[in-house]
Amino acid sequence: MVTGETTARSGYRRLRALLGVVIAVGLLLLGGGAAVTLGLGRDEAPGADSVDAGFSRDMSRHHLQAVEIANLAFERTDDPEIGQMAFDISATQTNQAGRMQGWLSLWGIPPTGGETMAWMATDEHAGHDAAMGADGLMPGMATEEELAELRDSSGTAFDRRFLQLLIRHHQGGLEMAEAAADRAEEQAVRSLAGTIAETQTAETATMTKMLSARGAAPLPAP
Secondary structure, three states: OOOHHHHHHHHHHHHHHHHHHHHHHHHHHHOOHHHHHOOOOOOOOOOOOOHHHHHHHHHHHHHHHHHHHHHHHHHHOOOHHHHHHHHHHHHHHHHHHHHHHHHHHHOOOOOOOOOOOHHHOOOOOOOHHHHOOOOOOOOOOOOHHHHHHHHOOOHHHHHHHHHHHHHHHHHHHHHHHHHHHHHOOOHHHHHHHHHHHHHHHHHHHHHHHHHHHOOOOOOOOO
């Protein structure tokens, strides 16, 4: 018997395999002169504790959950509008996560490790302690219980929950993206962070309208 947990593990393995291909392609594109063109050719690469590295690690992991949620729609929804939104999010965020993990590889920094959200520390915010939710997750991320509920739903119930989780997910990632756009040292990182902030703001507005049209309201903002 295939359980929700087994399905989740299988989906995650497929996602990691896809991301591996994206990273490999990204590294080819970022090699040599292209690295300089993209602002990654400085004499000194960002350190493991830098905003650039911290953002790339944390946002790529944040993106992976959004892709996991989006990919569920390919099996669960019969709504073409939901399916198109899921495709756009999955394609865009898989590509962006590949770029960020490709940068980490170029910088010689492991794609995991370090204190999650520590790079968010400023005079106003205390990094990890201030940025992480009470559930120990990055802002906006769904819990395992919420993901299991989504996997077990279908029809309109799935569509509503799908939109609710991704709206909150986008809201949670927005502050991270805006912080990196303002504080990262590498131009390529600042540029991608700004693009993420703009895209997710627009998608959040669109999904909020879609959710209202389906008779539901967003979850409380993270």
